[in-house]
Each structure stands twice: as structure tokens, then as C-alpha cells.
Amino acid sequence: MIKTIFFTVLTIAFFYIVWINNIFAPHEKYEMPPEHRKIAMDYKYAKEGRELFVQNCAACHSVRYDALYPTQVQANPMLASLQEKYGKVLPRDVYEAVFMNELNALKESFGKVPPDLSTIYLVKGPEYLYNFILEPQKVLPGTTMPPVMAGRPEETAKIIAYLRSVSEPPPQEKAKRNIMGVVTIGYLIVMGILIWLWRDRILKKMGLH
């Protein structure tokens, strides 16, 4: 009994550390004022955030998964016919080949093509993005990202809400997935209990227990 408990606790503790919360290897935490965090996590700011993105960020950054391209690319007449042929998300090599001139111009200005931001919310999280967009040099010294949103934290939060809407499913879909999860797990627990009880009955009938 002691052995069972010992090994069970050890196993659970191990997987807790490795899969859930590694207390031995903390990662950097960034601060974000709660009122702005609320804006960033609120889906209804995504639309305004998109407009702000187009005004402030789209000069250099694309959001390919939302068919949002840098202003120079947007102005190129090839874009429409490409989108007709390939659909919403242009294959990356096609995009980079057709708009090579526009992308090279960006590369000249910034040292590299400003990254596509379709999944950046998932990579960095809202707190990092908030700090980086407001004060790029503080978070990543030597970066060529200009402080375009300096002094505008609330609008930055709305832009983050937009980026979140591109990376994550909308609240209704999230709710659906949560329900699916609860139903699946509930089903499995019920099935497990039923099978156990059924087995008990069968074994009793067979005289084996």
C-alpha cells in the first residue's frame, strides 16, 4: 500500500512538473495593467483593433491568415488576381516571389522583412506583445521595430485583441469546444464506472471474485 502511494504520488508529481507547471524552470513574466488586459482579452475590440492595425502596423507587417497585407503589397494589382486563384491565404512561396520587390524594400529599411503576425499572439502572449509594442527597445534592445504606438496603451490593447482574434477561435466556438470536452470526459467517466459495475455482476455470477 505504501509502495503504491509512493510511486503514484511520485508519478503524478513528475508529470505535473513536466506537463503542467514547471516550478524549476520559470519563464519571464511581463506586466500588463489589468484594465488594458481586459481590453486585449475582449473579442469585441477585435474589429476596432483591425482598423488600428491597418493604420499603424500594416505599413510593414502582414497578417496573412486574415488576408491582410503590407500597404505596398495591398496596392499592387497582382494581389487581387492571386487571391482569386489561391483563395484567402496565399501560399508563402507564391507571396514572397510575386511581391519580392515590395518585401525587399522592407528588408532594406529594417534589416529583415518584418514578420507576419498571424500567429504572434500564440507565440508571445498578450503581456509580452503589450510591452514590446509600447517600448520595443526595452524588451528587445537593438530591434529595428519603431515605437509606433508610443504613449497609446489602450489602442495597443485593442490591436492585441485583434491579433488574438486571428490566432484564437471566437468565443462562441471556444464555448462549443468546452462543451464538447465536458461531454466527452463525462461520457468516459460514466462508461468506466458502468463497465466496472457490469464486470462485478458478471464475475459474481461466475463465482470469481
Added chain:
Amino acid sequence: MIGRWFNERAKLSELWQSQMVDYKVPKTLTFPYAFGVMALVAFLIQIISGIFLVMYYQPNIHTAFDSVNYTIMKEVPFMWLIRHVHAAGANFFLAIVYLHIFTGIYYNAYKKPRELTWIVGFFIYFVLLMTALSGYLLPWGQLSYWGMVVTTEIPTSIDSAPIIGKLKIGETISVWMKGGYELGQITLGRFFGLHIWLLPLILLGLVGFHFYLIRAHGITSPDGREIDKKKEGVPFHPYITLKEGAYLMGYLAVFFFFVFFYMKHFLPADNYDPANPFKTPAHIAPEWYLLAFYTMFRSIPDKFLGFVVFNLALLLLLILPFLDFSPLRSARNRPLFFVMFVVLVISSMALTILGTMPPTPTNALLGLIFTLAFLSFFISMPIISILEWGWYKAKGGSKND
């Protein structure tokens, strides 16, 4: 009625009767005995989820990332779920296999006549690691790419050896694995082929052989004795089938909890960043299931020696049935073995956790200590065996028991 027609011709109910009902097993099987069937179910889950992923994934370095993060995760209905299942499933499969291995070590399931079962099992583990590694490259994110860069660099440690290092065998192997000097389309293409059919096919064959060997010899009893099947055995069905069936539901409940609510570790943030050969991520390390070997490799100052040690760890695992030649079976009856088993478990866990921590001098020292502790389990086996042979003979036991 159709059932009867089919059964008369396929003789399935006779097969069922002989293989599942007449097959007798010890009544005293404990919970860890279920890890084997859980591993099989985990394997099946990977195959089925993989079948659907392969319909949408594109093994091309320009479109791979988008095929996963747009087509699969956002566009096709329910594909996000299948991807979650496959990613979480890989981790669960390896976790269950590790628990299964440690269970086998604890109960000495590798002893005569089951040494071959153990050896086949080792190769299943090894091929599984290759499958996991090749699969992780496919999404072509930053961690996929750079993780593979690090992995394909490991053979170059051979070139740090005195004398034979001059032959540059390590570099040759590394370039051969990648299909060139850098990771590119050729690498992705071949790892894709390996991952989706060759390695799974080999796994299927090995698992089939493993099952045959298990059935050929029957299940070991937790206290090490071979049971008298007629007197003490219970029919596999329904005693074990339904018990493990219920346990399986529990396993799947835990599994789907992660699939729906906690994918953070199985879909790490940095892998949502598309692979960039010119930008190395701040933290690259292998996935948890390889971290113990990584820590062993990292803790030893000499690169070649580090390479030798972690390969040695694998080799010692393979030849365990021959290192432990004691007549006694099962940790329940062997206090010395039990102590060393605990040392093995704790050092494996510690090595894994150390792998997640930055390589400070303290951590390197701890890594070295736990590496030695890990190896000491295997080194102690012959010593314990000799001691136990002494006690066994003193009690009147003989070599011919």
C-alpha cells in the same frame, strides 16, 4: 444470423474462446499491468488521428507551417481536434511506454524465458523515439526546425574523440541524416516518409511480435512465481478485459482533459513561430521524453564522452535481462533491487527535470550526479545478482529450479 454465417466460416468465436476465455492469467495482477494495453490504444489513436492529418498536411517547406496552422487548425471543421489528439497523443504514448517499461523492470518481467520480449520491447521504444522525433519536425515551426538542427548535430560529437575523431565520421553521419549541409526540403521529405509509413509499419511488426511473445509465455505474476494456471488462474475475459477496459476509460478521460483544456505543453508557444534558419529561439531543448538523455549528454564536459554515456544508458537498458541474472524475481521479493529501482526512477525523473533548467554549473553537477546514479542501477545488477545467488543457494535453491 449474418453473425452466425460469418462465425461458421471465420471461426471467430472459437478464436475468442481459446485466446481470451480459456487463456488463464494470475488473479493478482496489479493496476500497472494495464499500461501495456493503454500503450496499444495510444498507438491506435496516433494511427487514426495521423490518417486524417496526412490528408491535409503538406510536406513542403513553404506550405507545411500554413497547412498545419491555417488549414488544419482553422479551416477544416474538427481538424483542430484531430491535431490536438495527435500532439497530446504522442506525449501520452511515450508517457505510458515509460510507465510500462518501469513496471516491467519492477516485476522483473524480462527474466527467462522473456528476455526476447524485453529486447523486442526495447526496439519498440527506440523506433518510437525515432517516430516522435521525425513527427516533431513536420509542423516546421521554430522548435521543430531548431530541435532537429540540434539532434542532427549530436553525431558530430563522435568527431571530438581522440584519433577516430579525425575521420570526421560524425559530420558524415550528420550530413547524411539531413540530406545536405542544412535542414531543408530534402530533410522534411524524408522525415515525412519515415514518420507516416515506414516507422509505423516497423512498429506494427515489432508490436505484433511483442504480443505474440507475451502470449507464448503468459503473463508474469506480480510476486514472480509462475502460477498453476488451472488452480489459480482466472479467465482473461472477462476478468482482465473488462477491468482494463474500465481503466482505459479512465486513461481516455485524463487524455481528453488535456486534449480539450490543456494543450499548452503539447503545443509549445515557440512552435507557432514559423521556422527561421537565421533566428535561433532563446530556449531550444528536446521534448521531455528525451530530456534525460540530453541532460546526461550535457552534464559531461567532454562531448565524445557525453555521447558515449547516453548511448551506454540505452545499451544497458537493452541488456538488462543479462545484467540481472539473479534467481529471484520481482522487486517484491528483493529489497536490494527495490532500493536500486527507486534510485533508477528518481534519477530518471531528476535528469528529465534538470533538462528543463538552464545549464548552470550547479545544474551540470547535479546532472552528473544523477547520471551516475542512473548508471549505478545497471552496474549494481550483477553485484546484487551474485549476492542473491549466494542467499538462494544457502536456502537450498539450485541452478536447476
Added chain:
Amino acid sequence: MEASRRDLLGVAVGGLGVLGAIGVLYPIVKVLSPSQASLAGARVEVDVSQIPDLQVRVVSWKGKPVFVVKLPQGFQWNGKRLNDQNAKLLQGQDAYALVAVCTHLGCVPLWKPQGEGEFNYPVFHCPCHGGFYSPWGDNIAGPPPRPLHVPPQKREGNKLIIGEAGFVKELT
């Protein structure tokens, strides 16, 4: 009493098992179903004011090639007629769509506004086995057994919308 309780449990396990199987099959069926994007291809809009008179544009509709024919004002055609099926259906339309798949063995016919072979007036000519169709797709010579199929279509100003019921209600 005991036997019936066990049966109830057995039935419960079996029933839930079936439910579980359906629960697994449902996402699998949805995963394989055509996407919104491809289903959207079932509706194609063509601006017919951009097509010059007596010319034919080829577009794709539901994976098939489709002719969009533009006839000039007051177009008269006195060619050979075997049947008037399409001509009647498309009467009065100066622009319409025809499925560009020969009803003989499936090749894509060619539009010959200057005529072809024995016909010196506009015809569709299928080069594979020498089938001929009128500008409205009615078969007039060669192996084709029936006129070209006409997809459901409607007209809104300068736009011909293929895939929605209008002056042609359903695929012929």
C-alpha cells in the same frame, strides 16, 4: 433479479458504446466534407458586358468548364437544326452559360465563330470525334446524342450568375 440487473448494465454499456462510436464518427464525417470555400464555387458571377459580341469566355463552375456565350444584338442563325431544346430554353437571352463538356465522350468543344468544315456559320466543334453544336448548344451533327447541358443561371444587369435558378431553373 440478478440476471435482469446484469442485462440492464450490459444494455447500458452497449448503448453508450454505440453513442460513443457515433460521437467519434461525427467529427470524422465533418472533417471529410467539402469546405465552405469549395461549396462557394457553386456560384460563379460573370460580367457579360466585358465579353465582346459573338465571343465565348470559359469559366469554371463546380469543377467543370463552362462556356459563357455573348450574342450580338439581333443575332440570326439559320443553320442546320436537329432539335431546338436549348434554343427554346435560351430564347431572347443575349448571354448565357453552357456546360463545355461534349455529350458524346466528354471532350471540351471549341467555339468557331467563323464556322468549321461544312458549316460556314458560328458553331461549336468538338475535335475529338467531329461533333457539332449550334451557338445554343443544340447538337446538329456528329456523334453527340443530346445538346450541351445548361446550368441553372440568372441574369442581374450586366452579371450572369451561374449556379442560381433564374431563366434556367435547374441543370438540364
